[in-house]
Amino acid sequence: MRVVTISATYGTAGSVIGPAVAGCLGVPFMDRAIPCAVADELGCTLEEALAHDDRAQRGLGRFLAEAMRLPTVTFGGMDMYLPGNMPLPAEDFVTHTERVIRQTARGQGGVILGRAGALVLADHPGALHVRLDGSPKRRMIQTATLTGVTERQARRLVEDNDRARAAYVRHFYRADPASPLLYHLVIDSTSIPIDTCVELIVTASTALS
Template sequence: MSGETSESSLAPESGGPRLVTVSAAYGAGGSVVAPALARRLGVPFVQRATTTVGEFAGGEKCSEGLEAHEEQNGPIHWLLASLSHSMPTGTTQSPPTSARQHEEMRRTAEAGIRRLGADGAGVILGRGAAVVLGKEHGFHVRLDGPPELRLRQGAEIEGIGIEEASAHQHKSDRARTNYVRRLYHVDPADACHYHLVIDSTALPLDAVVEVILRARAHMR
């Protein structure tokens, strides 16, 4: 287990799809593996939450735990927003429908996904990207592992104690799962959405990067 990856080559990897999505449970190392893949492939990287949702991530650190912008896109925030919209402010204003709110959320969240999908090159972390693109577009990876091992690895990646990491794990896994279920009505942990599922607690994270690159290069 490791929070760092040692990249064996600075030259972009060749062969296979250059559009890769990574879905990861807390402590599975998505925050380490996904940006390392983007660097190895020489492609843009879109992470779970950015300063402006849907835009490309820059050089800022990618978080293993829940980002503030992810919390704002979670079910609790949506409920509060729905309630605030429902408050009467005038005789002619009516609250937006739930369906319309969900459509607006999807459109915003998918902006960066659609852009990279059109270009055919990029690495996307989270956002339900595998579900959005479908298995015919890109190479989709799920990182997971036993909860207790993910907990230890998450603590190592974030540089925090086990107790704090446990709180991060519970909050992050719940929020990210609910996000995909709310918008797309599927379970993000379901293997049917991915070309490759890895227990990323069983290998060093730099080895996980290599496994993904090798599998991608041999994709049929």
């Protein structure tokens, strides 16, 4: 089965490109379904699972990103601050998220958006790892255009989401999600049309598998 992981910075249309790639490959698109499955496995609410998810608007990445701003935190050394109101250890949610991702890859395959998929499935045979990126300015403009927010709001969305998603990967995997060494394919989806991005990923996935 085809497996594609997509790491997307904010404003690069990952939530548009991902489903389109999945449709072309005939596999599920895994985004919201991942925290839903984690909640089911752990017997917790979806809200609790989303609180630990890297792509949720108020997920664990936000807490980690805020922790980086604290003067007493040694981020690189993993001496991190985690809020005391987390109902279950964050590591439990990450472990179950990894399990859902691996089960998907071993089973029906899928296009997996975010959640350090390229690191979780680094050794999975035939898995294609993709990074969607673009200049902060173009991502800001694209965010403002697609969402209708102001330029200032778009800049804040891009900066906050970038910081949160990077914090999640660095904290749990000690890796830089922007490193091209993690991916087979890095695409500027703010400059290359979405249809072309989809075609590139589908072609690469077909060639790799």
